[in-house]
Structure formats: C-alpha cells, structure tokens
Amino acid sequence: xxxxxxxxxxxxxxxxxxxxxxxxxxxxxxxxxxxxxxxxxxxxxxxxxxxxxxxxxxxxxxxxxxxxxxxxxxxxxxxxxxxxxxxxxxxxxxxxxxxxxxxxxxxxxxxxxxxxxxxxxxxxxxxxxxxxxxxxxxxxxxxxxxxxxxxxxxxxxxxxxxxxxxxxxxxxxxxxxxxxxxxxxxxxxxxxxxxxxxxxxxxxxxxxxxxxxxxxxxxxxxxxxxxxxxxxxxxxxxxxxxxxxxxxxxxxxxxxxxxxxxxxxxxxxxxxxxxxxxxxxxxxxxxxxxxxxxxxxxxxxxxxxxxxxxxxxxxxxxxxxxxxxxxxxxxxxxxxxxxxxxxxxxxxxxxxxxxxxxxxxxxxxxxxxxx
Ligand code: SF4
Ligand code: SF4
Numbered sequence: 522x523x524x525x526x527x528x529x530x531x532x533x534x535x536x537x538x539x540x541x542x543x544x545x546x547x548x549x550x551x552x553x554x555x556x557x558x559x560x561x562x563x564x565x566x567x568x569x570x571x572x573x574x575x576x577x578x579x580x581x582x583x584x585x586x587x588x589x590x591x592x593x594x595x596x597x598x599x600x601x602x603x604x605x606x607x608x609x610x611x612x613x614x615x616x617x618x619x620x621x622x623x624x625x626x627x628x629x630x631x632x633x634x635x636x637x638x639x640x641x642x643x644x645x646x647x648x649x650x651x652x653x654x655x656x657x658x659x660x661x662x663x664x665x666x667x668x669x670x671x672x673x674x675x676x677x678x679x680x681x682x683x684x685x686x687x688x689x690x691x692x693x694x695x696x697x698x699x700x701x702x703x704x705x706x707x708x709x710x711x712x713x714x715x716x717x718x719x720x721x722x723x724x725x726x727x728x729x730x731x732x733x734x735x736x737x738x739x740x741x742x743x744x745x746x747x748x749x750x751x752x753x754x755x756x757x758x759x760x761x762x763x764x765x766x767x768x769x770x771x772x773x774x775x776x777x778x779x780x781x782x783x784x785x786x787x788x789x790x791x792x793x794x795x796x797x798x799x800x801x802x803x804x805x806x807x808x809x810x811x812x813x814x815x816x817x818x819x820x821x822x823x824x825x826x827x828x829x830x831x832x833x834x835x836x837x838x839x840x841x842x843x844x845x846x847x848x849x850x851x852x853x854x855x856x857x858x859x860x861x862x863x864x865x866x867x868x869x870x871x872x873x874x875x876x877x878x879x880x881x882x883x884x885x886x887x888x889x890x891x892x
Pocket of ligand 2: 802803804805806807808809810818819822823870871872873874875877
C-alpha cells in the first residue's frame with residue numbers, strides 16, 4: 522500500500538480508501554464488518570461513511586468492524602447543511618455518528634454534498650452547521666473539517682480559497698476527468714487533501730468493459746485502468762472504493778502497489794476517445810430517489826447512460842427498455858417516465874446536474890412505442 526499525506530493535516534492515509542456506500546445488504550452487518558477488517562489487514566486505513574448510506578446500516582457496520590481492528594485508522598463521515606442547518610443540529614449529528622461508529626473522534630468530518638454555492642453559504646451562516654462543527658473540533662470530537670462537492674472546478678476553488686476547510690471529496694474518474702481535473706489540481710496545488718469518489722463511474726466502467734476497452738493498456742481491463750488512473754495520480758490523496766468483495770480489495774491494493782500514473786500522452790489518447798458525452802452521465806448515487814410520483818429516477822437515468830455515453834439508437838434503447846421493464850430493474854416500478862409532473866425536485870438534488878426531466882420525456886416516448 523502507498524500512503525500519502527492528507528493536505529497539511531500531518532495524517533498519512535492509504536491511497537486506497539474504503540467507501541461505505543455499497544455494502545452488500547443481502548449479507549449481515551457482521552459479514553460486512555469482516556470485509557472492513559480484511560481491508561484494514563491489507564493496509565487500508567481510511568474509512569468513509571455517512572448516516573443514511575446503505576439503508577442507514579453503513580456507520581453501524583463500520584462500528585462493528587472498528588471494535589476488533591488495530592487503532593491506527595482514520596474515519597470519515599458527513600452531515601448535510603440542508604439537514605443540519607443550525608449549530609445545535611450539527612453537533613447532535615456529530616454525536617450520533619460518534620456513538621454509532623463507536624469511536625471517540627471523527628478524523629475527517631464532511632460538510633456533505635455541496636451542489637451549489639447556496640449550500641456552502643447555508644453551512645457557513647452564523648449559528649449554522651460550520652459553527653457547530655468548529656465547537657465539536659474544540660471539544661476534541663472532530664480532527665478536521667472538510668467538505669464534499671459536486672460543483673464545477675471554479676466553485677470548488679472559491680470555497681477552498683475561503684480557507685475554512687482542510688480538504689475536499691470530489692467525484693472524479695477516468696471518464697469525467699477532462700471536466701473535473703481543474704478542481705483536483707487547484708486543491709492539490711494549494712496543499713489540500715483530495716479524496717476521490719466514484720472511481721468506476723458508479724459501476725458504469727465494469728458494466729461497459731467492451732465499449733471502453735480503449736481505456737486499458739498492455740492487457741489491462743478498463744476497470745483496472747480506471748482504478749489505476751485514480752489511485753496512482755499523485756494529486757489524489759485517497760480513492761474511495763465501494764468494496765463488496767475481498768477480490769475487489771485485493772485488486773485495488775495490487776494496483777496501489779504496482780500501478781504507475783498515466784502519462785500526458787496516455788491522457789490525451791483517452792480524451793480523444795471519450796468524446797464529449799462522458800461528463801453528463803448518471804453515477805447511480807441515488808440522491809434523486811424522492812420523487813413525489815414514485816418514478817424510479819436513478820434507474821431510468823442509469824438506463825439512459827447507454828444513449829449518453831455510446832450514442833445508442835432509439836431502436837436499441839427501446840429494445841433494452843422492453844427487456845428491463847419485463848425482467849430488469851424497472852419491472853417493479855410504481856411510477857413511469859410519463860408520470861413526471863416536472864416539479865424539478867430530482868434535478869435540484871442531482872449531483873451531476875443532469876437534465877432529468879428532458880431525458881424522462883425522451884424515455885416516455887420510447888415507452889409509448891412499446892405499448
Ligand atoms: S421532476 Fe418529475 S421525475 Fe423529477 S421529482 Fe418531479 S415528478 Fe419526479
Ligand atoms: S440522476 Fe443524478 S442524483 Fe440521480 S442517481 Fe443519477 S447522478 Fe445521482
């Protein structure tokens with residue numbers, strides 16, 4: 522395992538981090554905790570979670586794992602400014618996470634999911650979340666206050682320049698780096714820790730290995746190439762991986778030990794192959810789930826990725842839509858694309874700023890043709 526210094530915090534963190542967003546929920550909490558312990562035995566020392574992840578089981582799973590793990594690890598969790606909009610609520614949230622995680626201190630606490638500047642302003646308002654977190658820091662409950670962002674590079678830069686945070690968590694990977702890299706570089710150059718989430722594009726890269734084979738070199742699979750892109754980049758301090766198996770942990774650790782970073786030449790070739798459509802894709806994060814019409818927005822948007830990424834024809838999309846409506850993840854849906862009332866709630870929540878309503882209109886047209 523390679524270790525990097527997290528910004529100016531003096532903490533040496535593993536280049537591979539354990540992201541607690543994708544535990545296998547068909548397994549027991551104890552079985553999932555065993556996977557966390559396995560990661561620790563392989564040298565991973567950065568564990569990232571949040572309240573609400575995995576049906577609210579993620580922090581609990583880490584709490585079980587931490588009881589029987591060497592103490593030399595760092596834990597990261599989060600709180601949203603829209604949810605904890607007063608300092609009292611923010612402090613309560615920290616104390617709740619500490620209790621669930623069974624630790625005395627949270628090493629990296631994220632002001633979570635900033636999608637626009639007004640979210641940042643909300644966190645920073647007098648008597649707001651940030652003030653509560655500062656008090657927690659003074660009481661020794663938090664080591665470092667950091668933030669997670671789904672904003673464009675210049676906004677990330679503006680927040681960092683405000684000097685209130687010690688690091689940032691960003692969604693950057695081999696598919697979207699042409700659009701996201703300026704945020705990474707400005708954070709790194711200014712001496713902040715940079716944690717990357719979504720190295721596999723929310724599972725899109727393993728799912729499309731055939732179409733994305735140009736990402737790999739010398740027998741490398743696209744998945745391995747994507748992990749190497751993040752893990753071996755010196756500008757990225759930690760890459761979070763949503764592990765569900767030991768084999769995935771072994772692969773990421775091997776890449777950390779052996780992988781070399783991409784050259785400028787490699788990156789140029791990839792950029793030329795990617796085209797312009799890889800930024801506006803759904804990562805499956807699920808933040809848009811709360812649709813008043815019960816439309817399964819994340820499922821529809823992940824389905825739409827095939828058109829966005831690979832320019833599939835309407836006929837191909839209809840064929841796939843038929844298949845997933847009968848047998849796949851749309852088979853049990855309560856609402857359909859046509860039921861959208863354009864309230865905008867999902868677009869407001871979307872971490873990737875996708876034009877969900879427009880895409881649903883297109884999908885609704887395909888669905889009509891299937892009847
Ligand atoms: S805009 Fe449509 S899909 Fe989005 S939350 Fe509103 S009704 Fe649901
Ligand atoms: S549509 Fe946006 S918010 Fe919803 S799952 Fe996809 S990326 Fe996440």
